[in-house]
Amino acid sequence: MDTILTGMRPTGALHVGHYVGVIRNMVALQKSGAECYFFLADWHAYNALIDNVDVITKSRYEYVKGWIAAGLDPKISPIYRQSDIPEVLMLNQIFQCLTPPGWADRSPSWKDFINNPNASRLLDNVGFFAYPILQAADIAIVKGKRVPVGADQVAHIELAREIVRKFNRQYKANLPEPEALLTTFPKLPGTDGGTKMSSSIGNVISLNETEKSLQKKVNKMKTDDQRGGVEQPGNPDNCTVYDFHKAFSPSNEVSLINESCRAAGLSCGECKMKLGGNMKDILMPIAERFNQISDSDVNDILSDGARKAKVRTHATWEEIKSLTKF
Numbered sequence: 578m579d580t581i582l583t584g585m586r587p588t589g590a591l592h593v594g595h596y597v598g599v600i601r602n603m604v605a606l607q608k609s610g611a612e613c614y615f616f617l618a619d620w621h622a623y624n625a626l627i628d629n630v631d632v633i634t635k636s637r638y639e640y641v642k643g644w645i646a647a648g649l650d651p652k653i654s655p656i657y658r659q660s661d662i663p664e665v666l667m668l669n670q671i672f673q674c675l676t677p678p679g680w681a682d683r684s685p686s687w688k689d690f691i692n693n694p695n696a697s698r699l700l701d702n703v704g705f706f707a708y709p710i711l712q713a714a715d716i717a718i719v720k721g722k723r724v725p726v727g728a729d730q731v732a733h734i735e736l737a738r739e740i741v742r743k744f745n746r747q748y749k750a751n752l753p754e755p756e757a758l759l760t761t762f763p764k765l766p767g768t769d770g771g772t773k774m775s776s777s778i779g780n781v782i783s784l785n786e787t788e789k790s791l792q793k794k795v796n797k798m799k800t801d802d803q804r805g806g807v808e809q810p811g812n813p814d815n816c817t818v819y820d821f822h823k824a825f826s827p828s829n830e831v832s833l834i835n836e837s838c839r840a841a842g843l844s845c846g847e848c849k850m851k852l853g854g855n856m857k858d859i860l861m862p863i864a865e866r867f868n869q870i871s872d873s874d875v876n877d878i879l880s881d882g883a884r885k886a887k888v889r890t891h892a893t894w895e896e897i898k899s900l901t902k903f
């Protein structure tokens with residue numbers, strides 16, 4: 578059966594955008610019985626946060642708590658830190674020697690950086706340039722085949738595929754060629770209606786929000802600004818509250834809300850109460866579990882996860898060593 582692997586960079590607070598975009602999918606894949614590996618891409622976070630490593634260390638706890646509170650079971654699949662697995666860096670070194678610089682140069686994350694004069698100067702480093710090569714090593718070292726990611730990562734997975742293919746040709750190996758597994762839900766906007774939910778913008782709902790602050794944030798969300806009043810029809814396609822309904826409310830309720838808003842049968846206030854209620858039903862049990870997990874539980878989970886992941890990464894590395902005769 579295909580092995581599934583995905584990683585997230587621990588670079589700040591975990592929020593419901595992560596939940597809807599990736600974590601929900603991770604939980605569903607694990608429940609489907611597939612063999613899964615989940616890891617914190619802390620080396621990938623390092624090339625952007627070299628001056629602020631505390632953020633990586635702190636968010637490690639937040640991410641693991643969030644994953645488990647959302648339903649991942651660390652007893653079934655290893656949850657580990659990339660930096661606990663030296664074989665990742667060893668394979669990265671081999672992959673770097675197989676990758677022409679032009680391939681990394683084509684990666685959209687590097688191109689965005691080069692073409693954006695406002696991009697952080699901290700990213701001006703070879704580690705960031707080679708970012709997708711390390712990503713290829715993350716995947717290949719566990720023999721990952723399907724990789725659940727957001728749309729922004731597809732080009733990286735394609736590059737990983739090229740690298741693995743080249744490795745296989747060069748050494749007559751048969752590492753699985755990875756494929757991106759796109760999540761079903763598009764990006765969740767921020768509570769301000771901006772295209773992206775991000776802690777640095779301050780438009781997030783966190784995964785362990787309290788009930789009170791959850792409803793408060795929902796009440797402040799942007800609605801259709803063309804709607805004159807409750808007695809006039811609104812346009813759900815121009816409404817942040819509706820975007821969140823699509824992510825958190827049952828589909829029959831979503832269609833009903835769409836119709837009643839267009840027919841001026843539902844006020845924005847009522848609609849926000851409904852959303853707050855539906856989000857509460859999903860998020861409060863998560864917040865409760867989140868708050869029950871201690872930092873020391875996380876440390877245990879990560880060391881246990883590293884131990885389990887190493888069984889696979891060590892075996893893959895032994896094969897690679899004998900193939901490359903290095």
Ligand code: TRP
Nearest residue numbers: 583584585586618621712715724
């Ligand atoms: N680059 C991914 C991100 O920023 C994180 C990541 C690192 C990853 N290595 C990976 C994702 C391997 C999937 C597979 O979100």
